[in-house]
Amino acid sequence: MKNFLSAFFMLSSIVVFSQKKESPKIELKQTIDNYLQQTIKANEIPGLAVGVVKDGKIIFEVYYGKENLEGNHPINQNSLFRIYSTSKLxxxxxxxQLIEKGQLSLDDTISKYLENLPKEWQDVKIKNLLSHSSGIPNIIRYKDISVAATDQEKIERLSKEKMEFETGNQFSYNQTNYWLLTMMIEKITGESFENYILENQFSHSKDKILFSSNSSENISNRVVKNFYNTKTKRYEKTSENDGLRAHSGNGVNITLPTFLNWSINLNNNIFLDSxxxxxxxxxxxxxNKKDRFAYGWDITKVNNHYSYGFSGGNVSAYRVFQDRNLSIIVLSNGYRYAPVQDQIINHIAGLVDKNLIDQYLLSEESIISEFLKVDNQNAEQNYQTLKRKNPEWNFQKTLNLTGYILIGNDRPDDAIKVFELNVKDNPNSGDAFDSLGEAYFIAEKYEIANKHYLKSLELNQKNDNAKKMLSKINQILSTKK
Incomplete structure (x- = not known):
């Protein structure tokens, strides 16, 4: 009997200890879930999937909403999200991988691998494509180029355009860069781009990833991106079709579990060594010594910790906090007011790791979300409270962004209130007065708009937009006399 009681109490102690050990993990999951539920409600997000990897293990994986608005099939582990430009990662x-094998070099010119290039493209290097510093014309700007055009037809058409800037001078996001990388990958490997990706990064999960840059293509379990039509007050499906040669830039469709495993393999040096x-x-x-970007990866600083990642289509994002051994994936199918994928990543990072709590970013999130509420009478009070607590912080860009989000959602009067607050706090900013002038112009209050554009021009005499808008306003007012 004594031995039985001893064993019982020992087992009970183990169970209690285990429950205490697990409770922080359960509490963290609940905290993240509560935050995401609030974010979904505030932004009326139709569907969302979020995953978190910490220290090489998946600690959070959750699914919300439906794959398609017209159906009842819930988003789940088999749902395929088109991740748009996150595909570039x-x-x-x-x-x-080709560089590591010695088959390619960052300093190689693209003309080493591709033929019949315009003279101006000849000395552009691999590193310029990856860093978006090539200066080559951006193919998406030329609507006369068919998505079905051959590679050579596209090159011939783009060769008629001038270089956008001197190679290496600046960052300018450009879809042509990744189309050219596709061609080089195929030339070097002798395989199609898609097969090379599958064999070298998804060999054990080929059925959980596919390539399609056509949103209208009927694909089982695919989550379709939606945009909110402010006129009809409802979501509508997108129908973008960028063609087969856009896969490297925006055509990866992937399930969350597959993406999470990809992240683990990347962080465990399976794909690339450290x-x-x-x-x-x-x-x-x-x-220009101004822009900051890595080779294909965006660089973001959160509470003095660098993270690397990218976002796509305003509905997907991936970020790795290398020094904290943390990675976060956000996949969605639309938003009512503004894209929130980066906001979600920053917020969750702070919940998982206190070293990544960034009070400025949290304040920025609070300011935007409060002003976007339809019943937002407490928004300015919230803003002023945050300002008093942190007088050294400047929220000019935050207020400017918020105002334009409100304009984009047919709320010009609310936008004017935010822009008015911005010029009050930043009376020497020509940009702030320019934005306020635009809001009044959209509200058809032309005389008031004229006054603010004049003030903007007074503060910044190089503001060509203000000059153009003043001319437009004068024409409108003259016709009314």
Whole structure:
């Protein structure tokens, strides 16, 4: 009997200890879930999937909403999300795999691998494509180029356009860069881009990833992106079709579990060794000494910790906080007011790791969300409270962004209130007065708009937009006399 009681109490102690050990994990999951539920409600997000990897293990994976608004099929582990430009991260890893094998170099010119290029493109290097510093004309700006055009037909058409800037001078996001990388990957490997990606990054999950840059294509379990029509007050499905040669830039469709495993493999140096990853995440040296971007990866600073990632279509994002061994994936199918994928990542990062709590970003999130509420009479009070607590912080860009979100959602009167607050707090900012002038112009209050554009021009005499708008307003007012 004594031995039985001893064993019983020992087992009870183990169970209690285990429950105490698990409770912080359960509490964290509940906290993240509560936050996401609030965010979904505030932004009327139709569907969302979020995953978190910490120290090489998946600690959070959750699904909300439906795959398609017209059906009742819930988003789940088999749902395929088109991740749009987040696809570029997977393509970038494939480039660095070739670099690691010695089959490619960042300093190689693209003319080493591609023929019949315009003279101005000849000396553009691989590193310029990855860092978006090539200056090559951006293919999406030319609507006369068919998505079905051959590679050579596209090159011939783009060769008629001038270089956008001197190669290496600045960052300018450009879809042509990744289409050219696609061609080089295929030339070097002798495989199609899609097969090379599948074999070298998804060999054990080929049925959980597919390539399609056509949103109208009927694909089982695919989550369709939606946009909110402010006129009809309802969501509508997108129908973008960028063609088969856009897959490296925006055509990856993937399930959340597959993406999470990809992240684990990347962080465990399965795809690339640690030194290669360091070179991939190294800041590119732009000639203008202003822009900051790595090789295919955006660089974001959160509470003095650098993270690397990218977002796509305003509905997907991936970020890795390398020094904290943390990765976060956000996949959605639309938003009512503004894209929130980066906001979600920053917020969750702070919940998972207190070293990543960024009070400025949290304050920014609070300011925007309060002003976006339809019943937002407490928004300014919330803003002023945050300002008093942190007088050294400037929220000019935050207020400006909020105002334009409100304009985009047919709420010009609310936008005017936010822009008025911005010029009050930033009386020497020509940009703030320019935005206020635009809001009054949209509200058809032309005389007041004229006054604010004049003030903007007084503060910034190089403001060509203000000059153009003043001319337009004068024409409108003259016709009314």
């Amino acid at each position: 997977i393509s970038t890893v494939s480039v660095f 030194e290669t990853k360091k070179s991939m995440w190294k800041t590119f040296d732009f000639n």
